[in-house]
Structures are given as C-alpha cells and as structure tokens.
Amino acid sequence: MKEEKLKIALQKAGRLSEDSIGLLKKCGISFNDGFGKLRTEALNFPLEIFFLRDDDIPEYVADGVADAGIVGENIVAETCKQVNTVEKLGFGRCRLSIAVPKNFAYDSVESLNGLRIATTYPRILSDFLRRNEVKAEIHVISGSVEIAPSIGLADAICDLVSSGSTLLTNGLREVETVMYSEAVLITQQNLGSAQKEILEKLLFRIRAVKAASENKYILLNVPNDKIERVCQLIPGMKSPTIMPLAESGWSSIHSVIHKDDFWEVVEKLKQEGAQGILVISIDQMIR
Numbered sequence: 001m002k003e004e005k006l007k008i009a010l011q012k013a014g015r016l017s018e019d020s021i022g023l024l025k026k027c028g029i030s031f032n033d034g035f036g037k038l039r040t041e042a043l044n045f046p047l048e049i050f051f052l053r054d055d056d057i058p059e060y061v062a063d064g065v066a067d068a069g070i071v072g073e074n075i076v077a078e079t080c081k082q083v084n085t086v087e088k089l090g091f092g093r094c095r096l097s098i099a100v101p102k103n104f105a106y107d108s109v110e111s112l113n114g115l116r117i118a119t120t121y122p123r124i125l126s127d128f129l130r131r132n133e134v135k136a137e138i139h140v141i142s143g144s145v146e147i148a149p150s151i152g153l154a155d156a157i158c159d160l161v162s163s164g165s166t167l168l169t170n171g172l173r174e175v176e177t178v179m180y181s182e183a184v185l186i187t188q189q190n191l192g193s194a195q196k197e198i199l200e201k202l203l204f205r206i207r208a209v210k211a212a213s214e215n216k217y218i219l220l221n222v223p224n225d226k227i228e229r230v231c232q233l234i235p236g237m238k239s240p241t242i243m244p245l246a247e248s249g250w251s252s253i254h255s256v257i258h259k260d261d262f263w264e265v266v267e268k269l270k271q272e273g274a275q276g277i278l279v280i281s282i283d284q285m286i287r
C-alpha cells in the first residue's frame, strides 16, 4: 500500500524560500532541496514538497493539489482562495503600505481621493479604499511599483515595505499601513484523515521550533538571600531549577526567558546581585 503523505508547497526562489526550507530542516525533516527541483520527498517524514511561485501557492492548496503551503499573508489576502491559515511562522515580516512622493502634501487618508495608485495588490487596496470611503484609481502593475510616480505612471503606490530603504531611495514617504504580513502555514479545507494526522505532527514540531527561537536558556549565580526575588524575575516554564554552588551561600539558577524581555530582565538580575550570567540558544522547546 502506498504510504500516505502530506503535500506541502514552498516558494521556489524568493524571500521566503530559505526560511521555509530552514524551518522544515529545524523540524528534523531531511530532504534534497537541490537547485531547480520542482518536487521532492522527505527522507524521514511523510512529506512531499513542491517548489512553486508564491502567488500560485494559495490556489494549489485551495484546489487540493497541495495539502498545505507556506506563503505570505499578503498573498493569501490578495488571492482570496478558500484555505485555512493554521499557524503564523514569524518570518517574512513586512507591511503593505501606501506611499506618496516625499513633497506631496498629505494630511489624512482623504488626501488619496482622486489619485492614481500603482500596486500589485489591487484587491487588498480596493478593500482598504472602500473601508475608508476614498475614491482613487488603481493601476495594476506587476513589478517595480516604486518607480511608478517618478515616471508619471501614478501619483502614489501601494507596495510591501520592510526596511523602508526602497521607498527612501525612490523619494517616497510611507503614509498609510494597509496590512501587516508574515509567512503563514495554510492548509486546504478538506484534508484527509491521514493528512490531518501528519499535519498535527508537523505543527507540533513547528511550534517547538518557534517557541525555541523566541526563548533563551539562562543560567546565573546568585547569593542565596536573593533566590526568591530572582525566581520571580525568571519564572521559566514551570519554575526555575536551583542548584547549590560549591561556594557556600551561593546558588546557580537555570531558567527560560523570552528574547524580547531579555535585556530588561538582565538589568534587574544584575541589580539583585546576579553574577556569571550565561545565555544559550534553544533548539527545540516543548511545553
């Protein structure tokens, strides 16, 4: 009998490719991602991987040609296919924004009335304009949106922004954020029971990798009279581990800390007299 597999679509070559492949590899899944491959099978997990253009992924998943896919929320929203978004993946972060030439007198969203706005995201943009009761003309172009104002093709643009440097080098100023986006795992709506089971296993691993990337393992030494206070600062997953040091009156405390709280908490730990603070990356974290 043929082994049941989950078919997953990843971006073939682009901004999400490396992180998508990296995520599956961190999940312990081995496969050959050799250049130019369109399809491959994982060696140690029931996964069949397709490499596609990102714009095509929602349709392949909606049609059931693939069971799952990794794609930007911007593409999911623009293509408007019937798929389930099951997990945010924490990479490919960007925002879809409206930008105008930097000397354009912009007050509020009403300033967009009557403008020609160039974009590759007509559906998301028209929803935004409708919600804000703005009447503007949408010019759909397929690439290099940022040069549209300087060549007289449009008065404003609606495009993805991450660092903002593309806008800056093209003399544009970001004035409205239409949506925030990151890579997500999507699935088709009629998964078979074997595929559901494989998806659950994959999700379990993805969540462990994600949790690990968001947290750090921290070890430090504290005088015994500060243990209680320090444990309140780094409560960890269940509670910190406390071990006596060879030097009397001192203990070593081990715990887990969220990366965003890290510097603030470390300052407080130092104020409490903590010494020898070590911070270690975590590979997987299962709560």
Ligand code: PRT
Pocket: 011, 012, 013, 014, 015, 016, 052, 053, 054, 055, 071, 072, 073, 074, 075, 092, 093, 094, 159, 160, 161, 162, 163, 164, 165, 166, 167, 181, 182, 183
């Ligand atoms: O060939 P294929 O169709 O698969 O790829 P693509 O060229 O359509 O997409 P790609 O690889 O450029 O982007 C894939 C996904 O990455 C997007 O759909 C987003 O979800 C996400 N992403 C994250 C971005 C950016 N950040 C981003 N900065 N996609 C595009 N950009 C572009 C933006 O369009 C602009 O040209 O980068 C420029 C702006 O970047 P900054 O850093 O100068 O602001």
Ligand code: ZN
Pocket: 053, 054, 055
């Ligand atoms: Zn694309």
